[in-house]
Amino acid sequence: MQDIVSDLQAELGARVMCESAVTHAHARDTWSLAELLDYQGQPACSPIAVVEAGSTADVAAAMRICRAHKTPVVAYGGGSGVCGGIFVGEGTVVVSTRGLSGLISLDNGDLTATFGAGTMGGDAERMMQEHGLTIGHWPQSIEVSTVGGWVATRASGQYSTGYGNIEDIVLDLEVVLPDGEILRTRRTPRAAAGPDLRQLFLGSEGTLGIVTEVTVSLRPLAEHHVRQAFHFDGLAAALAPVQQLMREGWRPPVVRLYDPRESRRHFDEACPKERAMLILLHEGPKTAATVEASEVAALCEKAGGVRADSSAVDEWFGKRNEVPSFRSLVEGGLVVDTIEVASTWKHLVNIYDAVTKSLSEVPGMLSATAHTSHAYRSGANLYFTFVAKPDTPESMVDVYRDCWARAMRATLDHHGGIAHHHGIGRVRRDYLASEIGDTGIAVLSQIKRALDPDWLLNPGNLLPEPTDRN
């Protein structure tokens, strides 16, 4: 161990941190199970060192040294992942990207901005808004996640229905590869120049490289916006107009539909009991946003929707970036998590019914609910939240795993995809073959092995570890 730390220090000096307060803070992300295990006295390992990189060259140096020592390397940005994408094993070096922070360049005419990968999301967005621009990417975690983390996890924002997911927003990446080489992917809005290399790293979750710079394609802040809300006789009744508005080509940035239980929780006054609340944000040039709001309203009302007080939407906007802490819930004996999946339209209600039914059969289940918040021409996501209170603290881990197994199984049984935007991490790793097939796992593993022959980048994450690992 000392060898690798000495070598890192020789090259990177004070950027190599071994103090336990620092290493302990980089052991894991905010995965609910990790929080629970931590509380129960089974924490993730602290890394042997944290490299607080200040430049791409620092990341490359750390990568080369770790490779020479065959030491596992885990990249750490905001640490806000919820799937166990970071859960450090023995003898690991963490590379923090947080020092790669700030705006590197901005071109208001070209609508491009380049950020250090460790720039916090909220800071990046505020810097753009000062210029009348927006990234248009609003994950709930925006204040606790980094721009590089958005890329590594294939994130979605709350405005994705109109503005796309992170893969639709990223123009160019700089990535340090497992061999320490530095890749820049491209410099134009579109290319037919072989496979799109950005896509190797969007969703790679730290297993194929470390993202060091991110260039995004921006938008001007919208001239006008309209917020409106409608409630419907249940989730299925409200999905029909959502499907129809997507079909007709309307693209409100925000289209969020809550099941009746979540509607009660979030919109107590504005949404009557047993009704499903749909909230909408329309943005753009005033004429376009006005026409869209009016046409979508007509479509909702034709489908049985009743207009709700739009102050309910304002309330959601006010709270939309609050991130819950699992710790206090765990301390209260509660097992809690969120699980987002996706499917084409015709399977959505079946998946909703099957997952909530299966979760409700878990002993001690207090609540299993869902909303949908990202819509496409051919389908949408479902975002489940469950809260269970097992009889004993000892059974909390088993109950947690049972809930996930039930949600994954019910989704797969009804032709859904197991992961919409939180990623795979460790919580879904053993279900990935159900999503992309054994052949997909083989392809990803072959690519992993080609770029990272010693399987050093975030081992145990995303993919099962090979049995022949060195």
Added chain:
Amino acid sequence: MQDIVSDLQAELGARVMCESAVTHAHARDTWSLAELLDYQGQPACSPIAVVEAGSTADVAAAMRICRAHKTPVVAYGGGSGVCGGIFVGEGTVVVSTRGLSGLISLDNGDLTATFGAGTMGGDAERMMQEHGLTIGHWPQSIEVSTVGGWVATRASGQYSTGYGNIEDIVLDLEVVLPDGEILRTRRTPRAAAGPDLRQLFLGSEGTLGIVTEVTVSLRPLAEHHVRQAFHFDGLAAALAPVQQLMREGWRPPVVRLYDPRESRRHFDEACPKERAMLILLHEGPKTAATVEASEVAALCEKAGGVRADSSAVDEWFGKRNEVPSFRSLVEGGLVVDTIEVASTWKHLVNIYDAVTKSLSEVPGMLSATAHTSHAYRSGANLYFTFVAKPDTPESMVDVYRDCWARAMRATLDHHGGIAHHHGIGRVRRDYLASEIGDTGIAVLSQIKRALDPDWLLNPGNLLPEPTDRN
């Protein structure tokens, strides 16, 4: 040679064609240089056999047998590529996908359709239109290209500004890998489940697998459309409102802007001399299309645009899928080709000026012109056409290569990307490192080697061949 053909015949029977009329017809695509070399008596090799696959299993069988014999394999769809993506070398087996034809499934509610990869584009689109639907992908080659070819080459259609390029339209792929295994990529509109495996094959140009089925996300045919045209005082003057309309968030499916020389060629009556013609198609719900057409018209007129007779647009629509034949031009002693590149907004005029100037300095150059036909928030493409008449037939190949070298160099000198939508093939292969760097080439080569260790799929295409090839 006999060995591999016998083994193919033993497994695939009459699907293995060795008649010279068949093999000769599968030697190459419609690359201008290949046409010229053919005419000058240096044709591509005929393959030793053409496997006319009738099923995915046929493709997988052919792939396994070729791998066992270490025989190169080239996939052939419509053969309409223009970059030398197909230019068969010695001892090669061609797998034709044309028998993998037709609609496999259609879901009008989910807006999804699955086609055999060998379905001709025009046929696929007409089948959808019978149901009031559209794929929304209109390459000029739609009547001579296959759906699988669109994927393999990362194609763009004429409606891309509103409806996206092929990567925005494809939902799921079935691909036969170099080892004969069959990959299905996913079944949902969006996933954060590791790197997007579809992207490995979008633009792989036959080097990483053979696409056998393609599922697309459809659109209903638009309720309403508006065609309009404006002419401006030159290309630069007209680019400003195009950039502005993209910036404001308008998304006309068709945004085509011709330089003054092309405007004279295509719109003789409707466009005065020295003016640059912009043609626009707005589509969607009637209210939305009407608002967009009106706002974009105001923006064009404010920027100095003069409304032209919209029958000019109708004329373009009438002729838009006519594909020229290079053969008669070559026979007339002309060297002709098209070269599409891309850049962010601020470099476009510089690239236009530099490429047309450099091409005009080629001895015998008759015409070097351009239009832009695919716009994005952060930039657009440029599509150059050149026609030269060298002094002697012997110099035609050198002139051709000189024209390409000049266009590539001028584009790179001005920060452009070398390939917007025709792909790399053989004509751009030696420039690919300028686009994605030596590191990008290394990454692609490592992936190629991992999936295709003997480098058998379309060797010599897209990537330089490794020097240590078996």
